[in-house]
Amino acid sequence: MSVIASNNQRMKFPEVNAERRDFLRKVEEKWQRRWEESGLFEADPDPSRPKFFVTFPYPYINSFPHLGTAYTVLRVDILARFKRMQGFNVLFPQGWHATGGPIVAAALRVREGDEKQIRILKSIGIPDSEIPKFRDPEYWVEFFRKGFKQDFSRYGLSIDWRREFFTTYLNPPYSKFIQWQYTVLREKGLITRGSHPVVWCPKEHKVVGDHDRPDEYAGIGPERVVIIKFKGEDGLVYPCLTYRPETVYGAVNIWVNPESKYLVAEVDGEKWVIGEYGARELADQDHSVKIVGEVKGSELVGRFARNPVTGWRIPVLPAYFVQADAGTGIVMSVPAHAPYDFAGLEDLKKDPYLLEKFGLDPAILDAVRPVKLIDVEEYGGLPAEEVVRRLGVTSQFDREKLEEATKEVYSKEFYKGVLKPEVFGERWGGRKVFEVKEDVVENLVSRGIALRHYTLPSPVYCRCGARTHVKLVKDQWFLRYSDPEWKRRAHECIDRMRFVPEEVRQEFHRLVDWYEDWACTHERELGTPLPWDERWVLESLSDSTIYMAYYTLAKYLQHPEKYGIDWSKLNNEFFDYVLLGKGDPGSVAERTGIPKELLEEMRKEFLYWYPVDMRVSGKDLIGNHLVFFIMHHVAIFPEEHWPRGIGVNGWVLVAGKKMSKSAGNFILLREALEYWGADATRFAEAYAGNSGLDDGNFEPEVASKAVDLLYEWYEFAVNNYGKGDENRRFVDDWFESVLYRTLEKVTKEYEELNTKNVLVEGFFNLQNAYRWYVKRRGGTANKEVLKKFVEIQTLILAPITPHIAEEIWEATGHKEFISRTSWPAVDKSKIKDEVEKAESIVVKLYEDIQEVLKLKKSGVERITIVAPSKWKYGFLEGVKRRYSTYGKLSQAISETIKEVEPSLKPAAGQLASLIQKNPEVLDLLVSPEAEQKALSDALEFLKDSLGVPVELVAEEELRENPRARTTLPGRPSIILS
């Protein structure tokens, strides 16, 4: 069992044969060492060979890789190994991603002694004594970088480690590369500035990222809302904050919290009543706010204001669910559609004292009646009322249920709700909420009734203790993804690329269209500073776009000890030259101190490897990283360097469920490697699924089983290679045909990265075919055929289970690494349709005899198989030919009968009805010689396996037997006696 301790109960792995597993692991270590020693996967430019450049998106290194990471990266490795065997010069590099907030946030939590964070670290096997080191973000990067590399190596990935690197300023040459990229983008006018909402700490005057706040506030960000201004009869503006501005048409009162304090403030020249929080937030979102006084909520109750769109005179009423310190502190009441509002009104109706205590006459409610604005099929009456009653909401204080109710009504109405024409008129009536919402807002804003605003959906506190709010920062940098010309080039690139599976191509087109400008910088996260404005750091997705180009240079840049490159001298001219071919290498050499020859070598290296041939990724990156990958390539590089292919796969489920710690099926790669070893884990991962958006399924049973399967294959291969006899029989042709046909199929499946199909066709089915072959041959095999089988089977397995394949290859006397051995060519001359068909006649015959014998039960002494007369083959041939042209079987038969010589007509009539009863014989039709050969070759086998003597007799010799006359090509009669 795993030595890794876990607080969560992990599933028990199915039992594995430890002896065999240990053998496999020893083999794995041996070959990993040899690969490394020989530099097998270190790929350098070689103009004499075609290149193939594959990449796996660098993982974020805040933990160890798990089976999900392992699933996708294995597909990259399988492709790399397959292509390598096909004769390509394959480059498979790997880097690590450290840019962004989570590592910084996690390190801070460790520093604060956050128990949850520490538990996470312990659960992945970090000893207590090591925990303090994780207070430092840099240690995380270093630690998990090593962990990833170790796991990937032990997994047997064929990576060129000389090109390894990690991101952020911690790696200066990479940082320079990123800065070069952004300089180029800026020069091309693809970077712009604008305002952008952020979570802001008013005390420390800084942006509050996830790492600046206690864990419970993580992930909460600014949300778009609208403030609608209701003019009070007291001359004040009542700013109602809402997520659903369209419902202002049904606002029948205003809510304030009578127990809270409000401010009177001059906002953009108008006098507003507003909560203190709202005033602060407004001031930070481009509004002038001057506080001029204070007012108690209770004083506001009973006043009147005008609904700005309907003109209704509506009262200000007390509600306790309103929070003065959130939003503006004032909300409009739409009791037909908002459960809180409905519940608030109900409370007032039920208990007149709630109004009386503010000196109000409960009759004030008479005019406050819900107005229905939106139709949704599910709700016949008032949606808010129905949901409130169904969920059993008791009062406005029943928060939990009201939240649920609000969520339900909101989402149903937003997506399915249709605006009532009698309220919304021609412009919006009859249309769906989500379609017109923006237009409604636009309209309200342009009429000066409303303003756009950002706020937080719930309070967020900064680490320093201060309450945060949303501020609009003005100098945020954006990538201009909305640029039509940029999009056009991206579409062009997508049109030319290869996608596996093909379905995702359209998805990329759609995504490119949908993208708007992207805020590409953050403050105080790990990353690379913006070159022209260094207080900003490039955000994580934005710095991971064209780094595959960096792999071609990393060999030089990451190894100053070997090439003597001075990082501090790297500049934009350097990258301009090596990546874009701009400028003069001589002057670049002077400026950077890099010899001209070396610069030219680097330029050549880039030109040799680029573009990326295939980037394989999980489907989770389709909507973000992979789009960026395309966008930035088309922006920066000439067309010949645009990406050539993207392969996508689903998640991997473990034992049929999404991997999660609570489900107990969260498995780290290192745990799997320890328990099953690399090859068996790889086998099970490859068997988990094919290309496509469907999720794969890693079954632990398969991994355990794979240990046996691989071990047995090793034993078989080693013990049987070179064994066998010299006899050449019909079944030998058959098995050879199957062998090469399988190879042909498998080659196609590898091209499409359908790894599961590879194993089904290329391993399980082939193994079963071999079993049949041996059985058919009475327990023997032909020496040459057996040799070919061992070789091809091992070669087929090599990309998936390379270690054991190497071991077998060596043990069977091959000198070269199997990893470097040519993928076998399909010998088409060996693929014989007729032979395979003839053998399937035997298979079918065998099964049929068994079935008949089972039913017969009583003693059978002899089985006679009736070989059909020759003319029947000719007849079937005629029928088959005509059937394929006419498409009608009956017509094909009657036409054929006409041609039969008169003496055979009666027999032909009987034959015709047999064909109609058994049309499958048309597909099994082979020449009489082939069928004869197959059947006579099978006699011995039939006799042995059925335990009854079997003879093959020509139809002509059994004229008196009615059953003999019904014998058909492809379906010889069986006579039991």
Add this chain to the structure above:
RNA sequence: GCGGGGGUGCCCGAGCCAGGUUAAAGGGGGCGGACUCAAGAUCCGCUGGCGUUGGCCUGCCCGGGUUCGAAUCCCGGCCCCCGCACCA
């Protein structure tokens, strides 16, 4: 709601685009047998129902349709998963 992917036998899963060779590959699990002192491993068989000559019936989410023929094509419906953004 929009966009994408799905729903296949005890479980997983191929097939579907290009309809027939499909009672439906392959794997897992289960059951039985051989071997063994025994367990494991391995090998063989069974794993929808009925049937004493290779057959019949039922069957691929549900309901219709096209066709000589549908798991596959068309129409309608139900259900599940993923994405809908400032970020790994």
